[in-house]
Amino acid sequence: MTAPTLEVHLSDAQMTEALRWDARAGLTASPKWLPPKWFYDARGSELFEQITELPEYYPTRTERELLRANAADIASSSGAEILVELGSGSSEKTRLLLNALTEHGTLEQYVPQDVSATALQGAADQISADFPSLRVHGVVSDFTDTLHNLPSGGRRMIAFLGGTLGNLIPAERKEFLDSVYAVLEPGEQLLLGVGLVIEPDVLVPAYDDKQGVTAEFNRNVLSVLNDRLDADFVPERFRHVALWDSDNEWIEMRLEAESDMTVHIRDLDLTVEFARHEQLRTEISAKFRIDGIEHELAASGFGTQKIWTDTDDRFALVLAQR
DSSP, X not given: OOOOEEEEOOOHHHHHXXXXXXXXXXXTSSSEEOOGGGGOSHHHHHHHHHHHTSTTOHHHHHHHHHHHHHHHHHHHHHOOSEEEEETOTTOTTHHHHHHHHHHHTOOOEEEEEESOHHHHHHHHHHHHHHOTTSEEEEEESXXXXXXXXXOOSSOXXXXXXTTGGGGSOHHHHHHHHHHHHHHSOTTOEEEEEEEBOOOHXXXXXXXXXXXXXXHHHHHHHHHHHHHHHOBOOOGGGEEEEEEEETTTTEEEEEEEESSOEEEEEGGGTEEXXXXXXXXXXXXXXXXXXXXXXXXXXXXXXXXXXXXXXXXXSOEEEEEEEO
16 A cells, blocks of 8 residues: 655645635625635534534435446546545545446546645545555645646546535636636546535525534634634624525525624734624525536536436536546
């Protein structure tokens, strides 16, 4: 077994500076907003793992079953020598692809990418132990601006799973897909996992569970600001809100101030006023229609090769090729 390597393009200081920029921009905007990537400190990641096991939260288990049922077909359609996974986290679902590509006989290298060096090192060590024939090369970076740092030297398939594409507004999605296209060679591929537009009475509870885990997860972003930027938010004074926007076909998660309040962010020397019932947007989760995602891919130069959906048409795996 070859020990995994870790390539670091994002330091903790750079992460803090990015948070400083986002917090100042988002909390001085009208309406206020924060990017969803700041949910995921250690506590946020733990809460999200709990969310994926909730009965209301269908996306993770639906995508997992799709991968289980179709990983061999994906492997034969791809023939990838290098599997790159953006936002890999614990790499749990990816094991289904790793098994299939290994059995197919083409895979030589796995490249997990994540913003957390600690999480990435742990996942890389475990994958190396479980797949001793693979080279494992972790990349610590932000996928939105460091795609050019991904290793090459073999036929690559970039996997972007979990519906994370939906966290980007349309202009950001276009920029992201253009960037992926630019780093791939002709014939290389992108595997997307995307949530589909379904009935709101199934969709909304996935983001507003009865147990209140998603509410705690949502409020955790305020704890991140408290911890990293010396802010004095009282998270319990904000109510979790999940709304379906039928015009944009996305879920919005927001935090609503339950009373007038003044918040100080000492690291930014910034004072932020909240009026009672004022809302702070913390995430969008866009859902797609099949023809819509094919159109977005085509607009960035990709051709769609294959699409797999579950029997309820709630989720899709889309294999596209440059």
